[in-house]
Amino acid sequence: xxxxxxxxxxxxxxxxxxxxxxxxxxxxxxxxxxxxxxxxxxxxxxxxxxxxxxxxxxxxxxxxxxxxxxxxxxxxxxxxxxxxxxxxxxxxxxxxxxxxxxxxxxxxxxxxxxxxxxxxxxxxxxxxxxxxxxxxxxxxxxxxxxxxxxxxxxxxxxxxxxxxxxxxxxxxxxxxxxxxxxxxxxxxxxxxxxxxxxxxxxxxxxxxxxxxxxxxxxxxxxxxxxxxxxxxxxxxxxxxxxxxxxxxxxxxxxxxxxxxxxxxxxxxxxxxxxxxxxxxxxxxxxxxxxxxxxxxxxxxxxxxxxxxxxxxxxxxxxxxxxxxxxxxxxxxxxxxx
Numbered sequence: 110x111x112x113x114x115x116x117x118x119x120x121x122x123x124x125x126x127x128x129x130x131x132x133x134x135x136x137x138x139x140x141x142x143x144x145x146x147x148x149x150x151x152x153x154x155x156x157x158x159x160x161x162x163x164x165x166x167x168x169x170x171x172x173x174x175x176x177x178x179x180x181x182x183x184x185x186x187x188x189x190x191x192x193x194x195x196x197x198x199x200x201x202x203x204x205x206x207x208x209x210x211x212x213x214x215x216x217x218x219x220x221x222x223x224x225x226x227x228x229x230x231x232x233x234x235x236x237x238x239x240x241x242x243x244x245x246x247x248x249x250x251x252x253x254x255x256x257x258x259x260x261x262x263x264x265x266x267x268x269x270x271x272x273x274x275x276x277x278x279x280x281x282x283x284x285x286x287x288x289x290x291x292x293x294x295x296x297x298x299x300x301x302x303x304x305x306x307x308x309x310x311x312x313x314x315x316x317x318x319x320x321x322x323x324x325x326x327x328x329x330x331x332x333x334x335x336x337x338x339x340x341x342x343x344x345x346x347x348x349x350x351x352x353x354x355x356x357x358x359x360x361x362x363x364x365x366x367x368x369x370x371x372x373x374x375x376x377x378x379x380x381x382x383x384x385x386x387x388x389x390x391x392x393x394x395x396x397x398x399x400x401x402x403x404x405x406x407x408x409x410x411x412x413x414x415x416x417x418x419x420x421x422x423x424x425x426x427x428x429x430x431x432x433x434x435x436x437x438x439x440x441x442x443x444x445x446x
Contacts, residue, residue, distance in 0.1 A: 161258025193233030196379035352380030
């Protein structure tokens, strides 16, 4: 319903416009209060890089964060990451992740990033608390925030916005009539724009010096129990599931890869999976295939024929170099103060 309302031709979004205008008014006033200093932003002693988006839902932030973390590590930087930890519920915050932290505590995306990159990760509803917790335990050069563009209580040095090249900005309206958290004009003030997939010509033309195209490339499928890797073509009669904000993107990728799909099942973003739930989905002699984000929630009760498909974000070297040069510039300015 929401997908059709925001990205389709459903005209009933007009019914929600009063709520959208209220959302937009409050969001705009709040941002201005931070800009004017009426509301205070806390500045970290190390540079902060925000990876976020203007619209609700996943645009590819997590794969980009993983790719950027690895790129910055390769340059000798000690990197940390903070997140709100959406979907998780801990008995205390801030929560610094370790190898025993589950998705039920920290949420799926922070756990996925932690397992993939092995960097310090902390979650808290207030990202400032998460940053402080990391800096108390680790000596870091830079901290990334996952989906924190609108979290103005934490001052940032570099802002990166990810845009879905296919869905773009939908009908362009604020939540709930549309997908927008902030209007498109916000692109003028960010440092980098990363377009996931198809190129959006008007954005590239308007911001040629800070717009880059990112591609999401699938790897080998991985078994949840054994970590065995093989080609997707080795799996037969696949039941593909996705508990992400845009399941169609995952299913379309499988179709493009000519996977032997028996059927697909979409779930809500951050879905909490259980063994009984998935056993109802998978028919006899079918192979279950899921996203890596879903896999981190299913390892403890996985069955032998359960697999996931990891995705890597590939971004141009020019984008990495621009981010690194901005980091060096911001760090130098801090040291001069």
